[in-house]
Amino acid sequence: xxxxxxxxxGGTRTKLLLARRAGEEWEVVRQDSVxxxxxxxxxxxxxxxxxxxxxxxxxxGITVPGxxxxxxxxxxxxxxxxxxxxxxxxxDVRAAFPTLGPGVAVQDGSAAALAEATLGxxxxxxxxxxxxxxxxVAGAHLIDGGIRAGAHGAAGxxxxxxxxxxLRCSCGGVxxxxxxxxxxxxxxxxxxxxxxGGPSGAREVVEAADAGxxxxxxxxxxxxxMLAQGLLGLVATVDPGVIVLxxxxxxxxxxxxxxxxxxxxxxxxxxxxxPILPARLGAWAGAWGAVLRSGGLDGP
Amino acid sequence: xxxxxxxxxGGTRTKLLLARRAGEEWEVVRQDSVxxxxxxxxxxxxxxxxxxxxxxxxxxGITVPGxxxxxxxxxxxxxxxxxxxxxxxxxDVRAAFPTLGPGVAVQDGSAAALAEATLGxxxxxxxxxxxxxxxxVAGAHLIDGGIRAGAHGAAGxxxxxxxxxxLRCSCGGVxxxxxxxxxxxxxxxxxxxxxxGGPSGAREVVEAADAGxxxxxxxxxxxxxMLAQGLLGLVATVDPGVIVLxxxxxxxxxxxxxxxxxxxxxxxxxxxxxPILPARLGAWAGAWGAVLRSGGLDGP
Numbered sequence: 001x002x003x004x005x006x007x008x009x010g011g012t013r014t015k016l017l018l019a020r021r022a023g024e025e026w027e028v029v030r031q032d033s034v035x036x037x038x039x040x041x042x043x044x045x046x047x048x049x050x051x052x053x054x055x056x057x058x059x060x061g062i063t064v065p066g067x068x069x070x071x072x073x074x075x076x077x078x079x080x081x082x083x084x085x086x087x088x089x090x091x092d093v094r095a096a097f098p099t100l101g102p103g104v105a106v107q108d109g110s111a112a113a114l115a116e117a118t119l120g121x122x123x124x125x126x127x128x129x130x131x132x133x134x135x136x137v138a139g140a141h142l143i144d145g146g147i148r149a150g151a152h153g154a155a156g157x158x159x160x161x162x163x164x165x166x167l168r169c170s171c172g173g174v175x176x177x178x179x180x181x182x183x184x185x186x187x188x189x190x191x192x193x194x195x196x197g198g199p200s201g202a203r204e205v206v207e208a209a210d211a212g213x214x215x216x217x218x219x220x221x222x223x224x225x226m227l228a229q230g231l232l233g234l235v236a237t238v239d240p241g242v243i244v245l246x247x248x249x250x251x252x253x254x255x256x257x258x259x260x261x262x263x264x265x266x267x268x269x270x271x272x273x274x275p276i277l278p279a280r281l282g283a284w285a286g287a288w289g290a291v292l293r294s295g296g297l298d299g300p
Numbered sequence: 301x302x303x304x305x306x307x308x309x310g311g312t313r314t315k316l317l318l319a320r321r322a323g324e325e326w327e328v329v330r331q332d333s334v335x336x337x338x339x340x341x342x343x344x345x346x347x348x349x350x351x352x353x354x355x356x357x358x359x360x361g362i363t364v365p366g367x368x369x370x371x372x373x374x375x376x377x378x379x380x381x382x383x384x385x386x387x388x389x390x391x392d393v394r395a396a397f398p399t400l401g402p403g404v405a406v407q408d409g410s411a412a413a414l415a416e417a418t419l420g421x422x423x424x425x426x427x428x429x430x431x432x433x434x435x436x437v438a439g440a441h442l443i444d445g446g447i448r449a450g451a452h453g454a455a456g457x458x459x460x461x462x463x464x465x466x467l468r469c470s471c472g473g474v475x476x477x478x479x480x481x482x483x484x485x486x487x488x489x490x491x492x493x494x495x496x497g498g499p500s501g502a503r504e505v506v507e508a509a510d511a512g513x514x515x516x517x518x519x520x521x522x523x524x525x526m527l528a529q530g531l532l533g534l535v536a537t538v539d540p541g542v543i544v545l546x547x548x549x550x551x552x553x554x555x556x557x558x559x560x561x562x563x564x565x566x567x568x569x570x571x572x573x574x575p576i577l578p579a580r581l582g583a584w585a586g587a588w589g590a591v592l593r594s595g596g597l598d599g600p
Contacts, residue, residue, distance in 0.1 A: 126451075127450075127451040139537070149539070150427075150538060150539020150540070150572070151426075151427040151539050151540055151541030151542075151572070151574065152539055152541075152572035152574075153539070153572075154535075154536075154539040154570075154571070154572040155537065155538055155539035156537065156539075157536040157537060157570070158536070158537050160532075160533070160536045160569075160570070160571075161461070161533035161536060161537060162462075162463065162464070162529040162530075162532070162533055163462065163464060164462070164463060164464010164465070164475070165464070169569075171569045171570050172569035172570070173532075173567065173569050175464070229462040230462075232460075232462070232473075233460070233461035233462055233533065234537065235454075236454075236457040236458070236460045236461060237439070237455065237456065237457060237458050237461060237534065237537065237538065238450060238455055238537065238538065239449070239450020239451050239452055239453070239454040239455035239456075240450070240451055241451035241452075242451075267473065269460075269469075269471045269472035269473050270454075270457070270460070270471050270472075271454070271460075272450070272451070272452035272453075272454040274451065274452075
């Protein structure tokens, strides 16, 4: 069976993944990570060409960090990669490399969530809510592999439910869950505590806690308490079949995932608490999502 | 076209509604409210018989206040009407009144939400989230007339999202939205403020606020602020097409619905805020839901 290509187009690095269906499973033909040149998505085409080599590619998917009009494949706005604004990345790549086959653009968070729900920690579950704890906090609810996008395509923003906190959120709101558990906010809070120039991220807080710093441990304890509270609200309102915790912040399993799971269990009353599982695909989730969305899910 | 019967079986009164499809609309043949005798659902059958008279009935629906196993029509638990526990109310009514046609039992909150979403304020909208502000706070998300029940049939409990408050909720949790905007909690807070023997409900607080009591106005202001915060979290996470606010507490439009709508608008940042509409069917929503669930939606 012919392979399909996933391009996870990121701010500094782009991940390339050539994969092929093998019965019910997928197998990796080849994977690589290359530098992202700025200025145009077409700048990635030479890297793609040498990565693909002589292998036939049936179709490709390319992720976009930002807001995407999925119907037309047009980037509405990319804060991190402004040269993508108003372009159609899949069309542009194919125009520069016609033998690559038909392509589709997909929002990066949706792609990663689809992959985690389908091939990763959610594999075997019909109803999966993926929470991505990265610089910010994102979410996506997938049922039978389809994203519940909401009435205006705006669903999933669990990072912006209220907690009772008072910090201003990047969204303009006050006390959003993200102000406690988002990587950027954890780092900002930590820089305020230790008085360094920063900017720190979640990693510095976790490292300090692991090194015995009680202030860092208390900060993470508060953050996981707020996350547990938010997940209990999600369970009460949406009742997902399984929750997957992914993103860079969730890689600190003992400091983030494990205490959150314990606090959800302790705080549950009437709730139908589902399994809460760590993500499995790590940094390759976006590339796998691009593979799946390329059309490869139904076979080329 | 033959009529169908809705029986909204309540703790003190039971509402009876005979209705008939007229093209795309429904018309009321007759409606009445009768006392609910305790001890058995069969005690209502004489009232139903004299209400129906000689009219042929194609099917009926009966609401149940409590937890229902919809697959078998068996009541799992009814806190308010304990004689319903482990019974099959629709089967019992039909056994006592065989010419009534086939019947179906439906949970009362689901019935009311279905009716509001389909015939009431949500009419014409595909994607409706109904929030019922009664003694407690319940919710139901309906898309194309079908309830999004969640993976374990437990979705919709928006009354139990966290607010940052500290009062113990009836569910065993702390600071749930219901502790601010549920009728029972509003009454308890008010009794604590004015020092009466109580028990008051939302009505007493609204009346005091309307009479110029600043403490009552402040309490309602806090409650609608918390409700707005909860609705913004719902919009962020679920992105419904329209929100309907119903239940007894929401009948105080100027004190509850109007300020909530204003606060949601003021608090929105990235949110796709949908129309927030007052419920239209009032106390008859449950009976209309029983009519719809009787099978009358597709015509008898």
